[in-house]
């Protein structure tokens with residue numbers, strides 16, 4: 074059976090990654106598109122080959138009334154996720170939801186509760202979990218090959234041209250660098266460290282918003298303690314561009330990854346200074362395939378609602 078998947082929001086990530094990834098997955102196809110303007114939805118639908126007889130909408134309710142629509146990918150500003158996801162779940166549609174899942178803890182909880190009640194799959198779009206190098210590191214760590222983790226750090230930044238993006242907006246976004254990339258770093262740390270160290274027990278942060286003086290973080294430094302031994306530092310910024318870096322230091326090995334925090338599944342990784350080979354694959358294809366396979370009962374969602382919710386709770390604490 075081929076699943077019919079709709080895309081909500083026709084912005085950058087939908088256009089450059091999610092719709093092209095959907096084209097490559099097995100067992101699903103782009104069915105329909107929602108935009109604030111039908112003409113933009115129609116253009117996107119034509120560009121990416123959406124297959125529904127009526128494939129372009131500006132009303133979410135009308136899109137969700139389509140009985141042939143099986144699921145949606147939501148790729149809109151963060152503060153819109155909750156109302157759109159809740160509406161989709163109530164219409165019985167499965168959901169792959171962009172990160173961070175919501176801008177309040179209450180919204181994150183409501184999304185997970187409604188999806189559970191309506192028995193629809195809810196996956197969070199943390200594509201770094203589908204980076205093949207990261208997957209090798211996670212397997213080695215979880216299998217005990219690297220020894221016990223003691224310290225990890227991630228640096229991921231970009232240079233924003235100005236503060237006109239919705240992420241810097243008072244209500245459409247809740248965090249800026251922390252939502253753009255920090256939430257990914259939190260998910261990466263949780264994926265790696267949670268199974269071997271246990272939950273986050275402490276969090277400290279320093280947040281700077283001095284350049285634009287807006288409501289949200291421009292540069293943020295967040296420290297997390299996992300269990301009682303491992304510490305993870307995360308630095309994010311929209312004020313400068315730097316090669317991304319992820320380090321994981323364990324009792325038997327040190328992992329250094331450069332340029333792996335990004336969209337393309339590439340970068341370089343060394344373990345104790347020796348290169349780690351991995352196949353460079355588009356991580357968004359893995360992410361969307363996991364969503365499709367979970368709907369069909371062939372796999373479990375990699376990042377379920379409960380993880381998305383915990384991530385939002387940590388973001389809220391970090392920005393406080």
Ligand SMILES: NC(=O)c1ccc[n+]([C@@H]2O[C@H](COP(=O)([O-])OP(=O)(O)OC[C@H]3O[C@@H](n4cnc5c(N)ncnc54)[C@H](OP(=O)(O)O)[C@@H]3O)[C@@H](O)[C@H]2O)c1
Pocket residue numbers: 082083084085086087107108109110113114147148149150151153171172173198199200239245252253336
């Ligand atoms: N996982 C990743 O690698 C990744 C990377 C980037 C972004 N994201 C996430 O994906 C989501 C979208 O981010 P993006 O970078 O694609 O943003 P974007 O380029 O600004 O696109 C967002 C889209 O949302 C729709 N939208 C609806 N109401 C809007 C409003 N009031 N203001 C602005 N846009 C509105 C717009 O589509 P219409 O004009 O058609 O309505 C817009 O094109 C966010 O949650 C973000 O965190 C994830």
